[in-house]
Amino acid sequence: MTRHRLLFLSALVFLNATQAQDDAADNETIALLYHKISGDPLDLANIAAMSPAVQRASNFDKPDVTKQEIARLQGRLDGASPGQVFTMKVNDTISEYDHPRSEFSINLFSPGHYLPIQAFRQQYQVVFANAESLRPIPMPKEEARAFDEQLRKTYRAVVDEIQFKIIGKGDPSGAVTGAKVVRAEITSTRLVDRAGHVVSLPKVTPVQAAAPGVAFDLKNADIAGFRVGVKGKDLEATLNRMFGLSTRRKVKRPEGYSTTLVVNEMRCMNIPDGRHHPAPGLVCITAMLDDDDIVRSITIDRIFPFLDGEIFRKALTQKYGPVASANGSGGGFSLGWGPEIKVGQSGTYNALTATFAANDDFMSRSGNRIPDIRLALRLVDAQWVSQHK
Amino acid sequence: MRRSGYLLLALSLLFATGCGKSGGSVEVVRAPASSGDVWEIDRDAGRPAMPGAVLAYLNGLHVVVLDGKEAFAGMTRFQGESRPDGARAFKLTSGGEVVLAPSGQDQLELRFSSGESVRMRKKK
Numbered sequence: 001m002t003r004h005r006l007l008f009l010s011a012l013v014f015l016n017a018t019q020a021q022d023d024a025a026d027n028e029t030i031a032l033l034y035h036k037i038s039g040d041p042l043d044l045a046n047i048a049a050m051s052p053a054v055q056r057a058s059n060f061d062k063p064d065v066t067k068q069e070i071a072r073l074q075g076r077l078d079g080a081s082p083g084q085v086f087t088m089k090v091n092d093t094i095s096e097y098d099h100p101r102s103e104f105s106i107n108l109f110s111p112g113h114y115l116p117i118q119a120f121r122q123q124y125q126v127v128f129a130n131a132e133s134l135r136p137i138p139m140p141k142e143e144a145r146a147f148d149e150q151l152r153k154t155y156r157a158v159v160d161e162i163q164f165k166i167i168g169k170g171d172p173s174g175a176v177t178g179a180k181v182v183r184a185e186i187t188s189t190r191l192v193d194r195a196g197h198v199v200s201l202p203k204v205t206p207v208q209a210a211a212p213g214v215a216f217d218l219k220n221a222d223i224a225g226f227r228v229g230v231k232g233k234d235l236e237a238t239l240n241r242m243f244g245l246s247t248r249r250k251v252k253r254p255e256g257y258s259t260t261l262v263v264n265e266m267r268c269m270n271i272p273d274g275r276h277h278p279a280p281g282l283v284c285i286t287a288m289l290d291d292d293d294i295v296r297s298i299t300i301d302r303i304f305p306f307l308d309g310e311i312f313r314k315a316l317t318q319k320y321g322p323v324a325s326a327n328g329s330g331g332g333f334s335l336g337w338g339p340e341i342k343v344g345q346s347g348t349y350n351a352l353t354a355t356f357a358a359n360d361d362f363m364s365r366s367g368n369r370i371p372d373i374r375l376a377l378r379l380v381d382a383q384w385v386s387q388h389k
Numbered sequence: 390m391r392r393s394g395y396l397l398l399a400l401s402l403l404f405a406t407g408c409g410k411s412g413g414s415v416e417v418v419r420a421p422a423s424s425g426d427v428w429e430i431d432r433d434a435g436r437p438a439m440p441g442a443v444l445a446y447l448n449g450l451h452v453v454v455l456d457g458k459e460a461f462a463g464m465t466r467f468q469g470e471s472r473p474d475g476a477r478a479f480k481l482t483s484g485g486e487v488v489l490a491p492s493g494q495d496q497l498e499l500r501f502s503s504g505e506s507v508r509m510r511k512k513k
Contacts, residue, residue: 222482225449225463227417234419238464241420242427242452281432283452302446307439315443318503319483375446 024119030126030166031119032080034182038169044073047120083165085187090115090160092191094137094151094199097144101136104147106191106202108160109135111175111310117182126182127171128164129322133205134186150199158199163188167207172322174313174335181326216321218338218351223377224300226285228384232261232293239263243283256388257288257296268301268374270359278359280305280372296385299378306370309333309356316354324350332357339382351382416466425456427512428497434507441507445499448481452512455489 035042048054048069057065095105107113109131117124128134139147168183185207191200221227226235232248239246243263251260268284270277280303288297309331316335317323325336336350343349353376360371430442430451445451449462460467460479469477469489476490485502489509492498497509 220482222449222463222465224446224451225461225465227464230417230464235464237422238420238461241422241454242461242463279432281429302451304439304442304446305434305436307436307443311440311443315440315447319447375443377447 026086027117027119027124028076029080029084030086030117030182031122031124031180032077033082033084033166034124034169034180036077036080037082037166040169040180042077042120044070044077048073050121082167085163085165087161087163088115090162092158092160093156094158094191095156097139097141097148099141102140102144103136103138104144104151105135106137106158106160106200108162109202111173111313114171114176114181122180124180124182125171125176125178126164126184127173127176128186129167129172129183129207130186130205132173134189134202137200137202154193158191158193161190161192162186170323171326173317174323174326174333175310177326177328177333216324216337216352218382221320221338221352221379223298223352223379224302226287226295226298226300226379228295228298228379228381230295232259232287232289232295235287235295235298236261239285243285246285251288253288255288255297255385256290258291259289259293261285261287261289261295268303268359268376270374278303278372278374290384290388296381297379299376301374301376303359304373304375307373309373312354312356312375320352330358341380341382341385349380351380353378416468417464418461418466419464420454420461421456425454425459425461428453428455428509429512430499431508431510438507441499441501441505444501444503444505445507448483448487450487450499453509460489 032042034040045066048066051069053069054062054065090108092106092108095107095110097104108115109128111132113127113131115126117126164184164186166182167185170181170183171177172183186204188204189202190198191202193199236246236248239261246261246263247265249260249262251257262285264282264284265286266284267276268278268282282303284301286299287295290296313333313335320337323335323337325340327334332355334353334355336353338351340348340350355374355376355378357374357376358371359374360369430445431438434442442451449465450460454461455477458469458471458477460469460477465482467479469479471477472488472490474490476488478486478488480486487502488500490498490500492508495511498506499509500506
């Protein structure tokens with residue numbers, strides 16, 4: 001069932017957008033497996049309505065053909081096997097030599113890179129959970145010179161021959177964000193040049209071994225040394241000592257919170273009035289307490305001078321392990337760990353959320369000023385919230 | 390039967406008193422009200438120090454109370470180990486080690502075992 005295909009990996013876009021010569025059947029199987037494993041719902045009726053079979057059918061026959069098409073898709077979804085291995089050829093490049101690290105990098109396996117797949121008129125992004133173990137081509141400097149010379153002759157182009165299987169949802173490194181991020185695991189790979197000569201044979205490390213012992217543990221998780229489930233008066237004393245006088249207020253929230261404890265409330269937000277621009281170093285904390293004075297949610301923000309989001313992302317995955325959800329917009333992103341908490345009709349957020357955001361506005365941007373960065377961390381007692389809704 | 394009940398109660402109490410600990414020399418407590426000094430990562434630190442500053446923030450060491458051998462990062466207490474050069478070493482909850490070493494008048498350097506570092510100043 002494995003088929004070879006050629007995908008064109010371009011370095012033009014920051015995530016190395018690729019143009020795939022689609023093998024529609026394999027792409028659809030990848031998409032179906034993603035929905036089957038992740039539980040992300042697939043609108044079969046809508047997909048069936050857009051299928052060529054239904055589009056070609058007369059208005060009279062459309063209802064019956066649609067039913068048949070839905071049944072066919074449901075059959076494929078039910079029959080999709082998580083153990084299926086897919087084979088692809090991907091046009092890729094190898095980076096310049098990294099002298100301090102004494103290594104080259106394979107671009108497809110570098111953070112933020114993915115394979116775009118088109119299926120059912122939707123875009124899917126395939127990321128590899130064990131990519132980091134495959135990324136480097138370590139090489140001493142003496143050897144690297146000759147290897148680099150060889151790469152320069154081919155404009156650093158290589159073809160990645162990869163075999164992979166679908167294992168879930170989302171990019172565990174949090175670098176690829178958005179909807180329909182397919183988590184895959186490379187099972188074998190080799191890099192060849194255009195003539196088919198082997199350039200590199202990366203050693204494949206299975207996902208479990210690639211990220212040992214970093215499963216997220218909500219019970220013991222902390223954000224900047226703070227935890228939920230502790231006494232409000234202990235938190236209050238700690239805040240007063242470290243961050244300045246905190247303010248305690250009664251509130252009534254649908255989640256069941258009855259008290260809020262805050263330091264520098266709202267001061268970390270940039271208000272575009274020209275006067276309220278939080279300076280680097282400012283820390284703002286908001287804790288929500290229950291009737292028994294136990295901390296059930298805590299949020300901490302700190303303003304930093306401009307820094308690369310990659311620094312934050314790496315530090316977060318180092319501390320909390322594989323990312324459960326990742327969202328990005330503009331220059332910012334938000335990563336989540338732990339169980340999902342429902343909010344409103346359809347929204348969800350994770351028990352631990354980390355946000356990277358440029359703390360600027362149209363007024364501060366107008367002077368070409370490099371923005372400060374707001375790093376926000378929020379930890380919520382998910383179990384308590386689910387019991388009190 | 391009654392004796393085993395007392396034994397169970399005693400063991401439960403012993404277990405409960407250790408429940409704040411999350412492994413190694415880390416304990417969840419409130420920071421001391423007045424003893425020790427409050428230190429903070431240098432607000433003027435430049436871009437090269439940002440990886441260290443971000444790691445310090447995530448681990449609660451961006452603002453810390455140092456009291457003898459103990460460090461209070463948020464509500465996490467680290468038990469330090471003194472080094473001959475006057476530095477103190479702490480094991481992090483997420484693994485790895487951090488060293489606080491004197492670095493001039495009212496200054497410390499926070500060094501992570503992964504290589505990142507950032508300067509700290511006494512908070513006024």
